[in-house]
Amino acid sequence: MAIEIDSNNYDAITFDCYGTLIDWEAGLTHYLRPLLLAHDCHAVDGFLLEFFGRTEAALQAGRYRAYRHVLMAVLAALGERLGFRPSPQALEDFPESIGDWLPFPDTVPALNALAVADGRILHVAQSLYHDIAPATALGFDTVWIDRHDGHGGGATLTGQATPTWTLRNLSELVAALKVF
Secondary structure, three states, X not given: OOOOEEHHHOOEEEEOOXXXXXXXXXXXXXXXXXXXXXXOOOOOHHHHHHHHHHHHHHHHHOOXXXXXXXXXXXXXXXXXXXXXXXXXXXXXXXXXXXXXXXXXXXXXXXXXXXXXXXXXXXXXXXXXXXXXXXXXXXXXXXEEEOOOOOOOOOOOOOOOOOOOEEEOOHHHHHHHEEOO
């Protein structure tokens, strides 16, 4: 059964960026693979993403740190776990790699199709942990973009949140947002 969301209920749609619009997992692994190979370390993407998710969450649960410092600490912890020490340059370059992370193929067409005004909010995100749970707590309707199709959270912890709707990609969101 196709999901239908009455777009008349919303004046604005907000989006989480990384994982929903930008393929941050591909960005992370694209940066990490050559670095690991340079240190003769080998790890499957699933391990890297799960390690990233657990470590990022633990670091963010502590005192506030700028996200660039979170990323640097994640890389340092990964090096410790895999038996190498990232160079100072590698630690600096990891947060800078964000600028090279690409959008998912459906991102630009979906954003162009969904241009909306300010007002009642529908929040769209990939992370139950980072986005759906807080947006739900704020009283927003939410759409979870489950880009893993029910097979875990990838680089994010699995959250204890119940989205209003669950879809697999932004193309499904465009199709679901019907004006009645």
